[in-house]
Amino acid sequence: MMDERSGGWRAHGLTILCGLSMGCADVVPGVSGGTVALILGIYERLVTAISRFDRTLVRYLMRRQWPEAVAYSDLKFLVFLATGLGSGIVLMSLLINRLLAEDFTRSIIFAVFSGMILASSRLVALLIRPTDRQLPFCLALGLVGVAIAWWTASLTPAGAGQPPSLAWLFVCGSIGICAMILPGISGALILLMLGVYAHLTDIPHSLLEGGNRMHCVLMLLAFGSGCGVGLVSFSKVLKWLLGRHHALTMSVLCGFMLGALRRLWPFQLDLTPEIEKYKYKEFQLQWPESFDGEFIAIVLATVAAIVVVLVIDRTVRAAGSRTDE
Numbered sequence: 001m002m003d004e005r006s007g008g009w010r011a012h013g014l015t016i017l018c019g020l021s022m023g024c025a026d027v028v029p030g031v032s033g034g035t036v037a038l039i040l041g042i043y044e045r046l047v048t049a050i051s052r053f054d055r056t057l058v059r060y061l062m063r064r065q066w067p068e069a070v071a072y073s074d075l076k077f078l079v080f081l082a083t084g085l086g087s088g089i090v091l092m093s094l095l096i097n098r099l100l101a102e103d104f105t106r107s108i109i110f111a112v113f114s115g116m117i118l119a120s121s122r123l124v125a126l127l128i129r130p131t132d133r134q135l136p137f138c139l140a141l142g143l144v145g146v147a148i149a150w151w152t153a154s155l156t157p158a159g160a161g162q163p164p165s166l167a168w169l170f171v172c173g174s175i176g177i178c179a180m181i182l183p184g185i186s187g188a189l190i191l192l193m194l195g196v197y198a199h200l201t202d203i204p205h206s207l208l209e210g211g212n213r214m215h216c217v218l219m220l221l222a223f224g225s226g227c228g229v230g231l232v233s234f235s236k237v238l239k240w241l242l243g244r245h246h247a248l249t250m251s252v253l254c255g256f257m258l259g260a261l262r263r264l265w266p267f268q269l270d271l272t273p274e275i276e277k278y279k280y281k282e283f284q285l286q287w288p289e290s291f292d293g294e295f296i297a298i299v300l301a302t303v304a305a306i307v308v309v310l311v312i313d314r315t316v317r318a319a320g321s322r323t324d325e
Contacts, residue, residue, distance in 0.1 A: 012076070012080045015042075015077060015080040015081050015084065016080050016081070016083055016084035016087075017084060018036075018037070018040045018042055018081060018084060019080065019081040019082060019083060019084025019085035019086075019087070019088065020084035020085070020087055020088040020091075021036050021040065021084075021088065022036045022037055022081075022084070022085050022088060023084060023085040023086060023087060023088020023089040023090075023091075023092065024088040024089075024091065024092040025088075025113070026085075026088075026089060026180050026187055026188060027088075027089055027092035027093055027096050027188055027201065028092070028096060028100075028109070028113065028188060032179070032180065032182060032187065032256075032257075032260065033085075033180050033181065033187070034180065034181045034182045035116070035117055035120060035257055035260075036116075037181075038120055038123070038124060038253075039116060039119075039120040039123070039309055039312070039313075040312070041313075042081075044242065045074070045077065046081070046181070047181070047235050047238050047239050047242065048074070048239055049073060049074035049077055049078050050078070050181075050231055050232060050235035051232075051235040051236045051238075051239040052072055052073045052074070053073065053232045054236070056072060057069055057072055057073050060072060090204055093200075093201045093203070093204045093205075094204050094205070094208075096201065101281075103270065104294060104297075106268075107266040107267070107268075107294065107297075107298050108266075108297060108298065108301050110264045110265065110266040110268075111266045111298040111299075111301040111302045111305070112301050112302070112304075112305045113264050113305070114261055114264045114265075114266065114302055114305070115301065115302040115303065115304065115305025115306040115309070116305045116306075116308075116309050117257050117258075117260065117261060117264070118261070118302075118306055119305070119306040119309035119310055119313075120257065120309055121254050121257040121258050123309075123313055124250060124253060124254045124257065125254050127250055128247050128250045128251055128254070129247060130247040130248075130251075131247075134247050134248065137248060137251075138247055138248060138251040139251070141248055141251045141252045141255065142251040142252065142254055142255040143255060144252065144255060145251070145252040145253065145254065145255020145256045145258075145259060146255040146256075146258050146259040147255075147259065148255075148256065148259065149255065149256045149257070149258070149259025149260045149262075150259040150260075150262050151259075152190075152259075152260075153259065153260055153262040153263035154262060163199055164195065164196045164199060164219075166218060166219065166222040167222070168196070169196060169219055169222040169223045169226065170222045170223070170225055170226035170229075171226060172191060172194045172196045172223065172226065173222070173223040173224065173225065173226025173227040173229075173230065174226040174227065174229050174230030174233075175190060175194070175226075175230065176188075176190050176191045176194070176226075176227070176230075177226070177227040177228075177230040177231045177234070178230050178231075178234040181231065181234070181235065181238070182238075182253065182256060196223075199219070200219070200223065203216045203219060203220060262285070265285045266298045266302075267285070267286050267287060267288045267298075268283040268284065268285055268286065269283060269284045269285075269286045270282075270283060271283060271284055
């Protein structure tokens with residue numbers, strides 16, 4: 001009995017860590033929490049669990065069949081994942097501007113995430129397994145995914161402007177959350193382009209510094225409500241696509257992941273050095289000017305991230321094989 005309970009809490013702890021990783025990734029422009037979910041092997045479970053907020057769940061709740069409702073919606077998994085996700089978003093919101101403001105740390109962070117995406121895109125490609133008839137369509141859709149993500153990453157973010165309205169935050173939440181659960185499409189980048197990223201990432205600072213807390217809470221409620229609506233609606237479509245057209249859907253997702261690498265190119269020229277905060281800066285991609293210590297550090301960080309992802313994948317597969325036996 002103790003072993004089962006211990007194993008259960010260990011699993012919940014791992015779920016919280018997965019959520020923490022996803023939350024941290026979702027705050028970084030150019031990185032997708034969906035990519036992290038794919039790397040950690042929880043992506044399809046997450047999409048399935050979210051898609052089950054439907055009439056069947058409502059029927060269980062109306063009949064007060066609580067155990068059935070919890071099991072059907074995989075509620076424990078979602079609660080522990082959400083706990084880690086929220087913690088990761090808050091922590092990274094407090095750290096991200098400081099980390100990305102410095103040239104060296106920004107390059108290392110981008111290198112690490114680039115390595116993670118490169119490795120995970122290979123793992124996703126291995127899951128496609130198309131039929132001979134599907135192969136050309138998979139290749140074509142993969143290229144379409146690369147082009148869409150590449151174009152999205154090249155767009156210039158909207159300016160900060162005036163504080164957004166609550167209605168606009170609701171709309172941005174419903175759009176941004178769809179990007180957040182898609183591998184390779186960065187929800188934070190979408191929010192940047194919609195002009196609300198700076199305001200949302202400033203909320204933790206405002207709350208800690210004693211700013212207009214009521215307005216901050218209203219902003220979070222409006223944005224969170226939009227996220228909830230978009231998440232439940234879009235997850236159903238995504239679950240249907242994975243169930244009916246798995247190879248084609250995974251091809252597009254793999255293309256998204258590769259195309260998003262443009263935004264994470266570690267070698268970027270700061271066009272606005274006089275601006276301190278990262279969220280207001282503008283950058284231009286460039287080739288490394290010299291093969292110095294910084295270049296070596298970036299390459300090593302990329303390689304290390306690739307190795308870590310591949311080791312995690314092999315470990316998870318080995319554990320799964322032992323369980324099957």
